[in-house]
Amino acid sequence: MPNNSTAPIVIVGAGVAGLTLGHLLSKTGKPVIIVEQEAKVGGLARSFRYNGFTFDIGPHRFHTDDQQVMNFILEILKDNHLVIPRKSGVYMFGKYFDWPLGSSSLFKLPLKVMVKSFFDLLRKSQVKNPDSFTEHTISQYGDTLYRTFFKHYTEKFIRIPCEDVHTDWALAGINRAVIDKRVKADTLFDLIKGVLLPKRVDTVFIYPRQPGVDNFCRILADNIRQQGGIVHTDTRVKKVVQDGTAINEVELSNGESVEVDKLIWSGEIHSLAGMLGLEPFPLRYLSMVCYNTAVRGEPTRDYQWIYYGDRSITINRISVPCLFNPANAPEGYSGVNVEITCFEGDEIWERPENMIPVVRKDLNASKLVRSEDDIEEIWIERIRNTYPIYDLPYRQNLSKAMSELSKLENLMLLGRCGTFWYNNMDHSMKMAMDYAEHLLTGKELQGKEKYFAINQR
Ligand SMILES: Cc1cc2nc3c(=O)[nH]c(=O)nc-3n(C[C@H](O)[C@H](O)[C@H](O)COP(=O)(O)OP(=O)(O)OC[C@H]3O[C@@H](n4cnc5c(N)ncnc54)[C@H](O)[C@@H]3O)c2cc1C
Incomplete structure (x- = not known):
């Protein structure tokens, strides 16, 4: 609802969502304070720099089907962008394949797998439990591809058994992250049709010309400051002062107390629940360790990122930043970003250096160096x-959490962590744009389903 309060809108989180919203609001003169706990802006789209190398968090590229969002990305980056053709791969059975699978790749599959996959086509399996990731994936891709790739890749990645994973993980994680939407490949039949009647699909993405995907967020943060807004980094919300169903004030770790018109929360929701005195929500987020690796010489492959479905390999995915922008690595070198997922507090999180020999071995065994x-x-x-972990009961748990938090009338949850949403930057931007319109004009908000395939089955 538009209101005339002079208290600022406080946005927690200087990721793509919080900064997009802060930029749009401060542009109209609304008082805005952004509070970010990290030393730099960008959230999951931040970058790390060392000795001439720039690494993002895994592969980070701008791509969207939404023209309004594309216009916004270009309005912010202006000439500071490159348009790059996408090339990604998958490593399985000890070999590299283009991903999504193309005609040349299919014939590289072991004969037994190829024949069994064709037979799977004739045996359409029934889905008894529509929430089951396993049943959904087998019905879409067949038992053979499920057992040889999807099960192992997914369990290695999400770190819970596939039997406990919700179908929504497949809708977001496979359909969007593994398979390009423009290459119709959401069933085994489509995959095989694409092989027999190959149709060339050229997909491109946008990446900043200046090294690092975080340039987008850095520009937004500069704009907000120039427009009169405040962006605090290295600062946390320590306390939320509530009066009945309204949040009146927040106390920050830098000692300031700030009166609040609206509190927009794009961080993880557990610390917020704790400050509001709520029971912990049974929802979990996965964390990750990035091993940003400096390698002598040119990349050995031209894939920008590669999924590792092979059982002999521990790492989940790699990306090569200089194939997004050559300026991401110094002359004569390439960088490889290696991702290993984990839970905060587990062995990998606590002692990530113990995995260095594994990272070195995997890079060597998969001939990436x-x-x-x-x-x-x-x-x-x-x-x-x-x-966010989409386990079987996550929808019920999320809906209980959202109904608790929605009792606070001036609290709005935003973005990937704030709404427990396996999304992309364009979704976070679009959501922030809709929030800005709502706050400035009162236009009604719709659920996040409108940006996301969550109800597409
Ligand atoms: C490995 C990986 C690869 C990806 N690749 C792509 C890609 O190629 N293309 C794409 O479009 N998207 C990609 N994404 C998704 C993309 O990163 C996210 O959709 C987007 O960055 C989310 O932005 P956000 O602002 O919603 O959330 P976040 O980036 O999570 O921002 C939330 C911010 O809140 C801060 N915060 C949390 N709690 C507090 C607190 N208590 N006080 C203060 N601050 C707090 C956090 O530090 C963080 O900065 C990828 C994600 C990952 C993990």
Whole structure:
């Protein structure tokens, strides 16, 4: 609802969502304060720089089907952008394949797998439990591809058994992250049709010309400051002062107390629940360790990112930042960002350096480096709350959490962590745009389903 309060709108989180909203509101003169706990802005779209190398958190590219969002990305980046053709791969059965699978790749599959996959086509399996990731994936891709790739890849990634995973993880994680939407490949039949009657699909994405995806967020933060807004980094919300169903004030870790018109929360929701005196929600976020690796010489493959479905390999995915923008690595070097998912507090999170020998071995075994000696240095970054876990009961648990939090009339949850949403940057931007319109004009908000495939079955 538009209101005439002179108290600021306080936005927790300087990720893509919080900064997009802060930019749009401050542009109209609304008082805005952004509070970010990290030392720099960007959230999951932040970047790390060392000795001439720039690494993002995994592969980060701008792509969207929404023209309004694309216009916004270009309005912010202006000429500071490159348009790059996408090329991604998957490593399984000890080999690299283009992903989504193309005609040349299918014939590289082991004969037994190829034949069994064709037979799967004739045996359409029934889905008894529509919430089951396993049943959904088998019905879409067949038992053979499920057992040889999806099950192992998914369990390695999400770190819970596939039997406990909700179908929504497939809708977001496979359909969007693994398979390009423009290559119709959401069933085994589509995959095979694409192989027999290949149709060339050129997909491109946008990446900043200046090294690092975080340039987008850095520009937004500069704009907000120029428009009179405040962006605090290295600052947390320590306390939320409530009066009945309204939040009146927040206390920040820098000692300030700020009166609140609206509190927009794009961080993880557990710390908020704690400050509001609510019982912990039974919802979990996955975290990740990035092993940002300096490698001598050019990349050995031209894939920008590669999924590792092979059982012999521990790492989940790699990306090569200089294939997004050559300026991401110094002359004569390439960087490889290696992702290993984990839970905060587990062995990998607590002692990530113990995985360095595994990272070195996997890079060598999968021929991503010419020799282990070419690995010059590995910088470790721990990244919290990278993915919401879509386990079987998550929808019920999320709906209970949302109904508790929605009792606070001037609290709005935003973005990936704030709404427990396995989304992309364009979704976070679009949501922030809709929130800005709502706050400025009173236009009604719709659920996040409108941006996301959650109800597409
Ligand atoms: C490995 C990986 C690869 C990805 N690749 C792509 C891609 O190629 N393209 C794409 O479009 N999207 C990609 N995404 C998704 C994209 O990163 C997110 O959709 C987007 O960055 C989410 O932005 P957000 O602002 O909603 O949330 P976040 O980026 O999570 O921002 C939330 C912010 O809140 C801060 N915060 C949390 N709690 C507090 C607190 N108590 N006080 C103060 N601050 C707090 C956090 O530090 C964080 O900065 C990828 C994500 C991952 C993890």
